[in-house]
Amino acid sequence: MASSIRVRATSSGETTEVQALIQHPMDSGFVKDAKGELIPPHFIQQLTFEHDGKSVFVADWGPAVSKDPYIKFSFKGGKKGDDLKISWIDNKGTSDTTTAKIQ
DSSP states (O other): OOOSEEEEEEEETTEEEEEEEEOOOOBOSOOBOTTSOBOOOBOEEEEEEEETTEEEEEEEOOTTSOSSOEEEEEEESOOTTOEEEEEEEETTSOEEEEEEEOO
8 A cells, every 4th residue: 555645854954844745534523425424533643753763743633634634844853864754543543654764
């Protein structure tokens, strides 16, 4: 299965800028389908970015985050060529992990 996470991490001096797009339905449980039945909740509960074994960004989410969330943040300490690990787990126990090289 192809990863549902697309990441770009760019280092400039001391700061690494990260942009990520995560493909996920992020269903709140409050929206009805074409038949008028509620679509069950299905959303990412925790998103984590790790560099050098340490978390540099952690998001604890609920059902209010929109479909295919986009994240942008920066952190200090990343260098070109370093690995950035990205992982998430949702309320159904599904998870995904990918590793991106800092450019």
